[in-house]
Amino acid sequence: MDYKSLITELYAGIKKRPEVKAVIPMGYVPGYPVLTIRNEQLIVAVPFLRYKQTGEIDRTIVFPIRYVMEFVVPELTLVCFRDLSVEEAFADTDFDKGTGFFRHDAVKDLDRNGYAALRARVLAGFDIIVKSLVEDTVCDASKENAFKNDLQRAVEPSLLGYYKALDGDFYSKYLKK
């Protein structure tokens, strides 16, 4: 079995997955994932959120992460679906209110291609980490560092709180500045 690009492939086909089609409302798109190890199993949590175009450059509204789908790796079967709006921890969140804007400062200098390349690199970084965990090999530190830089740059600052809530360890390791 080849675990080279599990996450990239998961993302490439995510909108076509029947589970996703069944529960994620139209208009929601997947954000950058979070990895967690639970009961010796690796879980990839895919957050879903929506954006609203205002027509103004760099003023596309970013809404809070609303849904999370967790898949167990490497099978990528769905193990958990969460609607954060019914969770106690998010009782005070207004999911209809924007939390920030796209593009945020860190990616303002990127054009469409540049941003797509960044996103692809981030997903490829996830692939590397997933592969090393599944195959129990050592993760190349320079690649991990590059991944950390890319991820920090790509994730919208206004969503960091949600990422922290999704998994504190992952957040501290890769996203905390």
Place this chain on the structure above:
Amino acid sequence: MVKIKNTGFFKKTVEHADNAPQETASVQEQQATDAKEQSEQTEEPPIQRVVRLPHELMQNVKATAEALNKTGFPGLARDVASLYRKVLDEHFTVAVVGEFNRGKSTLINRVLGREILPVSDLPTTALFTRITFGKPGKIKVYDKEGKEIKELPLAGKSWEGLKAANFGEKEPEGHVVVETGDPWLGKYGIDILDTPGAGDLEERRAQVIERCLVGADAAFVAISATTMLSLTEQSFIRHKIMSRGIPFMAIALTKLDEVPVKDREDVITFLYKKLESLKLKIPVVIADDSIEIPGGKYDSIVGIDKLKSMVLSWMCHNERQELMRKWLVTNVRVILNSAAAMIARQKEIIDAGDAEREKLIAKRNAELSKVHEQWETLREGLRKRCQMCIDEFKAKAAEYGNMITETLQHEVARVPVPKDWLENEYSYRVKRELSAMSLSLDNFVAKQVTADLRWLNGEMSRQFKEMVGMEVENLMAKEDFRPDVNDKAIRLASLKDQSVKATVVSSALTLGAALMLGASGAAPLILATMGVGTGANIISRKLLEKKGEQQRETLKKLIAGQLPQIIEEASADSSVKIKIIYNDIINEAFATESRWMQTQRTLIRQSVASSGGDAAAKVSQQAEMVESLKKLFI
């Protein structure tokens, strides 16, 4: 299940490494594209005009427009003038057309080597977009009157406000012009038109595409390898492109990468076979530099360079100049002929003596009423034909349903492990069978509609001839530059003048419009097969609990239970769409008649109002002028 050994991985921090992070690479990439852009901006290539028409001809056209305007035909004069302008503005316009999500915008981006147009799974291109050479790059937005309303920088984000999604209920109108420094566009004076996808959209958009096709020299029809050549697309090619006298066209096969590598060659062969069976002699190109097609059989049609050289060979085509001359001459002649017909009718009434004039007018009016009745009968006949077509379609669909069910059940009885077959093969097999079915049904409907149209055309032009006494066939010289289209009924479609065009077969034109609304097989069938996938998953779990023969029986029941419903759904939808096609023809025939009647009545009234000697003199003067103008365009 894979047990993770390194369970503390995320609790540890990332170690520092001396290697520079990958980000530098992206900066370099960025610089590389910047540099490319700059180099593009320094060279300013002159347009290489490929076609020039004789100066004398152009002068004649101009003189004709002026003469028509002076002698009381301002509408016709405008038509001639627009022909003139079109020839002068020699940009070679390549339209990229096709249904939504066929990869049109992606294709254009590939050809231009940059992401000029937004690409998306949702209908993105809301407005039709002309891409032309210009510096610095910008996006100009025009309203429906053609007035420029804003100018935006050529950047991805500029599109956000122009996307279909942003218009919600309201259909956007107007168009967009993108100016970019692409040297290929600049060097040869090539314009590319991106059209809003038509598949699932409103009629208004279909009209937008029509309008933009009128001005196109060539067209690529984007067809996705995953949904090959639906009836909609076939009809589009025939009615919208070939009947328009667009001299050059090709099919751009997209999304071939979504087909498994081993099947790719077969898919291309299938497309060629299908085109051949439809008698459409159209070249195919696959404008994708990264696609792998084993076998090498189709190497000569793969690559962006192939598409580009195709366009250039069209531009430089020996016959293009001749085609353009013919196109111009024919169209001017059509306009002049209709002017002549109008004048002749008027002259008849004016020339008659006072007593006879009243009789003549009464006779004309009676004739008009008779024509009205006759045409009402024709429309009624067409309604009946529509119902027949639907009935037969339904019967055929049901027949196919039984056939497919039997075939699949037969297969189940023979596969070694029914469960595996269900999981791996079933949905694929259903899709295969359904696409075969949709192909046959498509062909059936196409044949039926064509036959009925031909019947209507024949009847209408016969009556037209009786009424106006004009040789309709003489006007249809367009086949000269469309040697591949052998369908006369469709050929009749592109007459210029309203009152003439009105009478004959412009219904053929609108057929495409109806079809472009998504009027056929492929889409509903695909939707239905998607359902099969999910259904199979659910059943499969139950099947797991059963053994051998039991599995087989359950599976057969599943097939027998699911298929009729799938086919029923698909065909129910299709019959509504067949109705749309016919209704469209009927409506067009009605509009046609009203327009024609109006013209005729106006002419009669005018003749009554101006029956003096002056009027007679004026009319014969007009007739002479038109005759002498006609001599210029032989």
